[in-house]
Amino acid sequence: EPLSALDAKLRESLRREIRRIQQEVKLATLHVTHDQDEAMAISDRMAVMHAGRIEQIGTPSEIYSHPESAFVASFIGHANVIAGTITSVSEERLEMDASGTMLRAAASGRDFHPGEDVLLFCKEEKLRLADDGQKTVSARVIIAEYHGETVIVHLESRIGPLRLRMPAGMASNMSAGMQVSVCLPPEECDVFPQKTLS
Template sequence: MTATDAPEFSGTPLLPSRTGSTVELRDLVRDFGGGAGLAGFDLAAAPGELIALLGPSGCGKTTALRSLAGLERVDSGSILIDGRDVTDEPTNRRDLGMVFQSYSLFPHLTSGQNVEFGLRMRKVAPAERRRRAAAALELVGLDHHAGRYAHQLSGGQQQRVALARALVTEPRVLLLDEPLSALDAKVRVQLRDEIRRIQTELGITTFFVTHDQEEALAVADRVAVMRAGRIEQIGTPEELYHRPATAFVAEFVGLTNRVDGTVTGGRLQVLGQEVPLASPVADGPVTAYLRPEDLLLAPDGIPGVVLTTSFLGALRRTRVRLEDGGELSVQHGARERPEPGERVALALSGSPVTAAERSVAG
């Protein structure tokens, strides 16, 4: 990348703008001859929105991100940023910031020099580069680590430097490709929350690729659940969890118990009880998707035997085998401590339940 190829740098302070950019991916097709492609992929992001692309391996989520970045050529379709078609433009003309799973820091440069790198490529004056790099490092909480090299930083600190490097050029769009997957669980949660804080503070339109559903639900304004190169459903985390549009989404997002049921007159009959439906389903045999929190340990109800129970802090999750051989997961308060082998009874909480016609649900 040369200075003449790079987008013009404003030279203004790194401060919250809350303007964001619009991004549209229209009917993108990328055919690899089998798997991990795009098959008519459509997605539009509003200014300042954080959209998570979530799905199993091979669903096309990284291909979608790489196509937006210009790192992957699409066979057809168009990519627009702020209304401008950039489909055929190279990566360095799209004005994007990118953070990947691998930290990709230059080992021979300090943290500050790594962050300055993009500014140096844009021929920004040395004093301005240092000032802006310091501001970016302060934004990610590493202003006292500017003189350290990559080997002197923890994994979480290295990824913060990579994030500062992506933000220092004031990109219109930020792309995050599984940026937390190489970190341990505690650091992953801390940095996840930090990314969300920074993204909200700067108001930058962001795409976050992950296979971790908890991560997606925690940080995103909207989550796009992908399957076979297309978006199966897009919505807020609450919509996806409580009102999944398809059987695939119901099973992929969150823990779910699959149970046979019947819909009659708009009501669901399942496990001998009647409950409301989360969304309309035609009368007839259905597969009901019961969340663990839709079930209760009760004095009376469906009899079963405890198989396992797991302490999760404020909650406990217990696996119960029913008399017909089926198994259900129940989420309940941690103070209830059933023991393996103990006989218990289950009841439905009465919350609306998602169901799909059994012929469709499989």
């Protein structure tokens, strides 16, 4: 992990330089790191390892957007993780009960059955403030963290703690104690058997 001891700005600058050299020289390199941002920034293809075995190989975009295991879904990016039980399955979607709240996800081709305990993953930037008519989850703002261009809103809800990342301009009125409704878009959610995350 050659960049781990550097301060943030120098690390970012060296990441760009490494990437530039790789592309210019067409150099194959193997870079080992625990820093997800670093791995995604400098790689054409990456492998995610867990407990001594490869969980998934693909482009950074494939791994981020289409995780193939519960570990990859929880490790890459910041995902909201919600435990529940499958209530119905169809070719297009599945439904689950999460602490009395019904949630939906697009069918993934995995073999689920009613009564199965699962984990639903929804990245913090995919969670949204709800529009009228959407299936929603009521939540209370715990804290809103300002990160320059974005704000990360920490929420408390019936289905567990949630994180919502949104543009700073849209979050100016977020304050502790405020009640909001959020939705987890089914097409943005990944579902895996609960037993597979250890």
